[in-house]
Amino acid sequence: MPHLVIDGRPVELADGDDVLTAALRAGITLPGTLCGAGDCPNCLAEIDGVAYTRLCRTPARPGAVVRLQPAHPAPPPELPSAPLGRRVATELVEVDVAVVGGGSAGRAEAARLEAEGRRVLLLDDGVGGGGSSGGGGGAGASHEVAGLYEGPELLVRSTHGTMLRVEAREVVVATGAAEIHPVCPGNRLAGLVTARAATRLAAAGVDLGRVVAVGTPPEPAPGLSVMAAEGELVRFEATPGADVRTAGRVGAVVVRRADGTEARHPCDTVTLGLGLTPRAVLAGMGQGFAVRVVGEAAEPAVLPPPPVEGVVCPCSGTTVADLEAVWDRGFRELELVKRASLAGTGTCQGSVCMPHVRSFLAARGVADQGSFTPRPLVRQITMAEAAAGWAPPPVRRTALDGEHRALGARMDRFGGWWRPWRYGDPLQEYWAVREGVSLGDVGTLGKFLLAGPDVLDLLEHLYPVPVADLPVGRCRYALNLAESGAVLDDGIVCRLDEHRFLLTFTTGGAGFAEAWLRDWTAAVAPRVHILDRTQSWGAINVTGPLAGELLARLGPSDPPPPFLGHVETSVSGVPCHVLRLGFTGEVSYELHHDISRSVELWRALLAAGRDLGVKPHGIDTLFTLRLEKGHVIVGMDTEPDSTPRRLGLDRAVKLEAKGDFVGRAALERTAGIPPDRRLVGLVPAGDGPGWPPGAAPDEGAVIRSGPGLDHAGHVTSSRWSPMLGHPVLLGWVALDEGDGQPRPDLTIDGRPVRVAPTPFLDPEGRRARA
Amino acid sequence: MPGPEAVAVIPALRVVADPVVLDGALAWALGARLADLGARVLRLAPDDLLVLSPGAGGGVLGALQEEIAGVDHHAILATEAGFAGAWCFAGDVRRWVAANADWLLPAGDGLSQGQVAGLPVKILVDGDDALVLAPTPIAHELAPRLEWPA
Numbered sequence: 001m002p003h004l005v006i007d008g009r010p011v012e013l014a015d016g017d018d019v020l021t022a023a024l025r026a027g028i029t030l031p032g033t034l035c036g037a038g039d040c041p042n043c044l045a046e047i048d049g050v051a052y053t054r055l056c057r058t059p060a061r062p063g064a065v066v067r068l069q070p071a072h073p074a075p076p077p078e079l080p081s082a083p084l085g086r087r088v089a090t091e092l093v094e095v096d097v098a099v100v101g102g103g104s105a106g107r108a109e110a111a112r113l114e115a116e117g118r119r120v121l122l123l124d125d126g127v128g129g130g131g132s133s134g135g136g137g138g139a140g141a142s143h144e145v146a147g148l149y150e151g152p153e154l155l156v157r158s159t160h161g162t163m164l165r166v167e168a169r170e171v172v173v174a175t176g177a178a179e180i181h182p183v184c185p186g187n188r189l190a191g192l193v194t195a196r197a198a199t200r201l202a203a204a205g206v207d208l209g210r211v212v213a214v215g216t217p218p219e220p221a222p223g224l225s226v227m228a229a230e231g232e233l234v235r236f237e238a239t240p241g242a243d244v245r246t247a248g249r250v251g252a253v254v255v256r257r258a259d260g261t262e263a264r265h266p267c268d269t270v271t272l273g274l275g276l277t278p279r280a281v282l283a284g285m286g287q288g289f290a291v292r293v294v295g296e297a298a299e300p301a302v303l304p305p306p307p308v309e310g311v312v313c314p315c316s317g318t319t320v321a322d323l324e325a326v327w328d329r330g331f332r333e334l335e336l337v338k339r340a341s342l343a344g345t346g347t348c349q350g351s352v353c354m355p356h357v358r359s360f361l362a363a364r365g366v367a368d369q370g371s372f373t374p375r376p377l378v379r380q381i382t383m384a385e386a387a388a389g390w391a392p393p394p395v396r397r398t399a400l401d402g403e404h405r406a407l408g409a410r411m412d413r414f415g416g417w418w419r420p421w422r423y424g425d426p427l428q429e430y431w432a433v434r435e436g437v438s439l440g441d442v443g444t445l446g447k448f449l450l451a452g453p454d455v456l457d458l459l460e461h462l463y464p465v466p467v468a469d470l471p472v473g474r475c476r477y478a479l480n481l482a483e484s485g486a487v488l489d490d491g492i493v494c495r496l497d498e499h500r501f502l503l504t505f506t507t508g509g510a511g512f513a514e515a516w517l518r519d520w521t522a523a524v525a526p527r528v529h530i531l532d533r534t535q536s537w538g539a540i541n542v543t544g545p546l547a548g549e550l551l552a553r554l555g556p557s558d559p560p561p562p563f564l565g566h567v568e569t570s571v572s573g574v575p576c577h578v579l580r581l582g583f584t585g586e587v588s589y590e591l592h593h594d595i596s597r598s599v600e601l602w603r604a605l606l607a608a609g610r611d612l613g614v615k616p617h618g619i620d621t622l623f624t625l626r627l628e629k630g631h632v633i634v635g636m637d638t639e640p641d642s643t644p645r646r647l648g649l650d651r652a653v654k655l656e657a658k659g660d661f662v663g664r665a666a667l668e669r670t671a672g673i674p675p676d677r678r679l680v681g682l683v684p685a686g687d688g689p690g691w692p693p694g695a696a697p698d699e700g701a702v703i704r705s706g707p708g709l710d711h712a713g714h715v716t717s718s719r720w721s722p723m724l725g726h727p728v729l730l731g732w733v734a735l736d737e738g739d740g741q742p743r744p745d746l747t748i749d750g751r752p753v754r755v756a757p758t759p760f761l762d763p764e765g766r767r768a769r770a
Numbered sequence: 771m772p773g774p775e776a777v778a779v780i781p782a783l784r785v786v787a788d789p790v791v792l793d794g795a796l797a798w799a800l801g802a803r804l805a806d807l808g809a810r811v812l813r814l815a816p817d818d819l820l821v822l823s824p825g826a827g828g829g830v831l832g833a834l835q836e837e838i839a840g841v842d843h844h845a846i847l848a849t850e851a852g853f854a855g856a857w858c859f860a861g862d863v864r865r866w867v868a869a870n871a872d873w874l875l876p877a878g879d880g881l882s883q884g885q886v887a888g889l890p891v892k893i894l895v896d897g898d899d900a901l902v903l904a905p906t907p908i909a910h911e912l913a914p915r916l917e918w919p920a
Contacts, residue, residue, distance in 0.1 A: 092868045165872075389870065391888025391915060396907035417907070452844045499844060529786040529817065529846050535905040536784075536852030595906060596779060596851040 002062035013060045014205065019047065020055035021204045023066070029190035029249055030055075030068070032181075032314050033272060036197035038125065039178040039279070041315045041347045045069055052347055052380040057125055057144065059159075088382075090163045090389035095121040098154055098168040100145050100282060102126070105295025106174030113172075121166060123156055146385075147376025148285040157381065163388040170290045173283040177276035177296035181352045182214075183307035183320065186236030191250035195273035198224065209268025212253050216273025229265045231255030232305070236270065277301050277355045284374035304355050306363035313353035315346020323360050334361060334369040344372050347380055398443040399538045399598035407616060414619060415507035417444040422618040429617035430722055433584055433625055436613045437544035439605055440622060442590060443598065446491065446510025447533040448517060451500040454525035459501065461524045462517075463493060464644070464653040464661050470495045475564045475579055479652045480505070480516065481663030485643045485670065489513065489634050490652075494566045494579060502566070502577060502592075508635050510534045520662065538598035541581075542605060543588040545770065550609040551578075551589055560589060563769045572604035582768030584622065585629040585761060624719040627728055630681055630758025637679060637716040637730050643667065647679045648758070674740050677713065681760060682729040685752035696720045696727035697748045703731055705743040712743050721760065728760045729753070776856040777912050780903060782822050783830060784852075787838050787845035789816035800837035804830060812881050812894060820850060820892075822901075853892070854909035855902045858916075863893060863900040866916060887915035 003010040004022065011026040020036060020043050032042035036056045043055040046067040055066070099110045102124025110122045126142025143164065147155040152171045156164040179194040181187070193201065193208070195218040202208060202224035213226045214233050232255060239251025252266045278301055283293045307320045318341045326340040334357065337343070343357055344350030350357075350372045362368055396417045404411065409420035420441065423429065432438040450458070459467040463478040470476055475494040482488050489509030494502040505513040514532050521528045542551055551560055551571065558569040561580045568577055577592040593601060606614060617625075623633075632638060632647055644653045644667070653667065682703075684690040691697070696718045705712035713733035721728045733742040733755070746753050757763065785792070795801070796811065804811055804821065809830045812820040823830040831847065839845045864875050870887035875895060882893045889911055894901040904912045 090869055092871065092874060094874060391870065393888055394908040394911040396905070397910055398907065449846050449848070451846050455844075527788075527844075529788075529844055531784060531786045531818075531846045531848065533848070533852075535907050536848070536850055594849055594851055596849075 004060055004062060004064040004066060006066040007068055013062060017060040017204065018056055019045075019058045019060045019064065019066060021201060021206060022060045023055060024201060024206045025204070028068070031188045031190050032311075033187065033192040033194060034197055035179055035181070035194045036200055037178065037194075039348065039351045040181060041352070044347060050382055088161065088163055088384045088388035090165060093121065093164055093166045095119045095166065095168050097121070097170045097172060098123060098152075098166050099172040099174055100124075100154070101174035101176060101295070101297070103174060103176050103295065105176070105297075106172070109172050109174055109294050121168070123154070123166070126159070144379055145282060146379040146381050148282050148289075148291070148378075149376060150289060152286055152289040152291055155376065155381075157379065157385060163381075163385050165389070168290075170292065171286060173286065173291060173293045173297055174295045175279035175282055175297045177278050177299065178351055179272070180274040180277055180304050180355055181314075182233055182236075182272050182274060183304075183310045183312050183356050184233055184235050185309050186238065186250065187310045188314070189236050189238055189248050189250040191267075191269050192236065193269060193271055195219075195271045198226075198269070198271040210266065211269045211271060212265045212267040213271045213273065214253060214255060215275070218271050218273070226271065227265065227267075229253055229255045229263065231257040231263060233272075233274075234262060235309075237264070274304060275302055279351070280371050281349050281351060281374045281378050284371055285376060285378070301355065301358075303359040303362060303368075306359045307356045312356045312360075313341075313343035313346065313350075315348055315352075316342040316344075318343040318353065320360070323357065327360075327364065332361070332366055334358065334366075334372060337361065338372055349374060349378055396444075396535075398441055399595040400441045400443065400540075400602050403599060403602055404441065404616070409616075409618060412619070415444060416511070417507060419444060419507075420616065420618040422620045423616055426618070426620045426624075427722060429615055429621040430624060432613060432615040433544050433586055433617055433621065434723060435545065436615075437542065437546035437550050437609055438615050438617045439602065440541040440543060440584075440617050441538075441602075442541045443538035443595070444507040444510070445534070445539055446503075446505030446507070446513045447537050447539070447592060448503045448505075448513065449496075449500070449531045449533055450503060450517070450528055452525075452528035453499060454527040455499050455501060458517075458521055458525035458528050459493065460658060461661055462520055464655075464658075464663065464667075465493075466654060466658045467493055467495075467501075472497055473561065473566050475566055475581065477652065479644060479649065480509070480513075481644075481661075481667075483663055483666060484641070485663040485666035486641050487634060487638055487644060487647060487649070488516070490632075492579065492581065494577075496566070496568075496577075502579075504579075506634055533592075536595060537592050538595045538601075539590050539592045540598070540602060540605065541584070541588055541590050543584045543586050545587060545767070546609075546612050546614075547587045547589055550605065550612055550614060553608045554604060572601060572608070574601045574604075576601075582765065583629070583631060584625040584768075585759070585765075586625075586767050587770055588768065623717070624721070627717050627719045627730065628721050628723060628759065628761040630730070630760060632679065632730065633717070639732070642679070643670065645671075646675050646677065674737070675735060676737075677732050677734050678742070679716070679730055680733055680742060681756045681758040682715070682731050682733075682746070682748075682753045683756040683760065684726050685746075685754040689751050691720070691727050691751065693725075694720050697729065697751075701748050703733055703753070704747050705734075706745050709747070710743075712746060715748065723761055728756075730758075777854055777909050778856070779851050779854045779906055779909075780822055780901075782820050782850040782853060783834060784848045784850040785819040785821065785834055785838055785845060786817055787819075787842040791838060791842040791845070792817065792819060795837040795841070800833060803833040803837070807833065810894070812892065814881075814883070814892070820853065852906050853903045854906045855892075855904060855912065857899050857901050860895050860898050860900040863895070863902060867893070870915070889915055 002013045038057045047053040096118040097113050097120045099106050099122045110120045113120045123143040125144040142159045144157045154166040198218040199221045202221035211226045212229050234254040234256050236250045237252040238248030253270045254264045278297045322341050331337050331340045343353045404420040409423045411418045412421040465478050472495050475492050478493050480489040491504040554572040556569040558567045561567045566579050574597040579590040581588050699718050701715045703713040715731040717730040742755050807829050810822040867875050879895050892903040
């Protein structure tokens with residue numbers, strides 16, 4: 001005989017058992033009324049490490065390990081000691097009609113719709129005798145609907161371990177009706193079952209002992225002998241010596257007869273036929289969608305008598321006394337009573353308590369307000385099921401990724417790309433740039449080709465600097481502004497010919513750039529073609545005082561361009577757009593080329609520069625180099641409302657030299673408003689304790705002011721400058737309302753700092769222009 | 771399904787031009803010339819073509835220059851190494867999309883574009899075969915997310 005294990009105890013299984021049936025047949029008791037239909041929370045347990053699983057909805061499987069949840073109040077279930085690591089697959093299914101519920105109404109509706117030639121998926125959990133047909137999840141699978149969403153779309157758990165997303169033109173809810181649970185003293189005792197559950201359990205061989213029926217008696221079943229208790233339910237009484245895990249087991253039921261007297265009926269089990277209430281939760285999630293309700297689920301609710309005493313909501317432990325307290329505090333509406341009492345907020349979503357709460361309010365003269373507002377989920381799902389179908393965004397790799405890794409680079413993620421952080425000693429990388437020649441992989445930059453008769457109109461509208469006067473073969477630094485005047489990104493505008501431009505954007509801004517360009521193209525200059533080259537072109541920055549010499553060795557077919565110039569030429573036989581820029585502060589040639597040639601070009605540069613001591617440099621070094629030059633990194637040094645003025649980048653806005661552009665109106669409107677803070681350069685003040693060699697304040701460190709150490713700002717970028725021998729920083733500082741200057745006596749971590757002009761190094765830019 | 775080693779950059783050319791020019795060219799001479807050269811044309815957007823041209827880049831480029839750049843002088847023509855992918859069985863790809871996307875592949879042949887398993891992909895269905903393309907910088911993710919054996 002196969003077994004499963006419940007709280008460490010082996011329990012025999014019979015064919016067709018669900019776990020609840022097997023547990024009860026073995027004499028295990030559970031508190032509260034058992035419905036056996038998935039409507040209540042009274043048989044929730046942990047099964048094979050998955051908490052909040054209904055025993056009655058789970059087919060019994062040999063070897064399953066069940067941990068019953070303690071009697072109320074239940075502490076949160078313990079998390080498994082090891083992650084389950086189970087990946088749940090998903091499947092998208094499209095049908096004309098999804099019918100939820102495989103009872104007689106659901107089957108009849110499905111048959112009728114199929115006869116009309118419509119593609120129908122009948123969804124039923126298969127435990128309650130319904131069927132399952134067609135659709136995903138595999139033949140023979142049963143399906144438990146967890147939620148109904150806009151579409152309509154159903155989230156469905158398949159017994160085959162797949163989460164289905166069923167998109168249907170129409171959803172038919174045929175979920176039937178649930179049996180009403182009793183609310184009276186003693187209703188958390190074990191030994192209480194609904195009438196339908198009693199029939200099923202007895203048929204499955206569960207010995208219910210002496211059975212007393214209250215209300216409608218159960219349908220006959222083998223071994224089920226019932227004594228009817230005529231009258232209105234008053235209370236359940238416990239038998240002595242009950243299981244301490246439960247609140248006790250029922251020993252008798254007391255009813256009030258028509259003549260007003262009470263009758264006490266000793267028993268082992270009480271069956272309860274107190275009426276039906278439509279299973280309306282799922283249908284309620286479909287308000288406004290193509291959702292139709294049929295069968296018992298569409299019947300009007302008949303409310304039970306108003307509750308007087310006992311637990312109303314077994315999920316939250318809300319009692320009638322709790323409802324009265326809420327009522328006395330002035331809560332009158334169903335939704336407010338729910339929020340104040342927590343009735344209906346638990347795992348059964350109000351299935352048990354809602355009829356009683358409505359009856360409670362009706363008895364106090366409140367017009368019936370229907371049901372709570374139901375929201376997904378209607379069934380508990382695991383984290384793995386919730387995450388089913390989700391995939392993390394990919395991290396991109398440049399064409400040189402393998403080269404970096406082969407050189408031993410420590411890779412890290414920046415702006416959605418894997419980039420080399422450092423290859424070894426960052427100081428060696430730094431000095432290679434400042435004193436020799438170095439290579440940087442800048443293939444992650446956003447790169448766009450634009451061409452068309454309207455391209456100048458577009459670019460003049462986009463950029464706050466003139467573009468029309470840019471000669472062919474020249475580049476210009478430019479900000480990208482929002483209409484609010486805030487800086488969105490920055491980059492280079494490079495004129496390739498009269499009506500053809502190459503635009504670059506930052507690594508992090510490349511994804512946004514295309515949408516930005518296309519939006520404005522559609523709005524102001526439709527005759528412009530745009531081609532994103534970000535994923536198609538690599539870019540290598542050859543930088544350092546010896547960069548020109550290295551490039552010359554690889555035989556460019558045209559002379560290298562001057563500072564802020566561009567040529568199209570071949571380097572070591574690889575066609576390149578060569579842009580001479582200066583982000584590192586040294587002579588720099590960015591070689592933009594087809595990614596299919598990146599490795600070839602990289603290796604040629606390294607080989608040709610071996611005697612020059614050429615080394616690659618990583619992002620770690622690049623951050624130091626650019627900070628010495630005071631270059632702002634958008635997103636790192638900027639804030640969402642950072643205007644050029646706040647960033648000290650007024651020079652990149654030419655209000656007088658051009659007409660309208662994106663952000664101009666906002667910049668003009670705010671020009672007269674004194675800024676309250678500004679991004680500034682900072683260095684140690686030199687009149688107090690400084691930082692030890694090689695050290696610098698943390699990025700994000702607080703900047704304080706005056707003897708009171710008032711908050712004055714924070715550091716956005718911070719590095720030790722090997723060339724200058726002290727830290728260099730960018731940071732936001734508050735400005736005095738009076739003189740508009742940064743407050744005096746600034747300190748970071750107790751060390752004095754002062755505002756310093758940027759660039760910190762080579763302010764005339766002689767090195768980059770050499 | 772092929773193994774991860776089958777994922778490779780697909781040699782191609784890229785054309786961005788006036789949609790009307792592209793419509794006309796494809797409907798008339800260009801369509802026939804590209805077919806003769808064995809090139810496949812994927813219309814990524816009204817103004818954007820990806821022309822798969824294995825081993826015939828020169829002839830294809832010449833045809834594009836004559837038929838498109840000759841009419842739209844601002845057209846952008848460029849070699850394209852920005853897409854990598856592999857040919858797979860169409861049935862496998864349909865199941866992959868159903869299990870990993872918010873959309874289903876249409877029943878017939880043709881190009882579909884969208885997010886599958888977190889990747890922006892282009893899928894060209896041609897009878898029993900399907901070409902799955904992803905941007906080259908994320909091509910390394912294609913095999914594991916297609917659940918090919920490592």
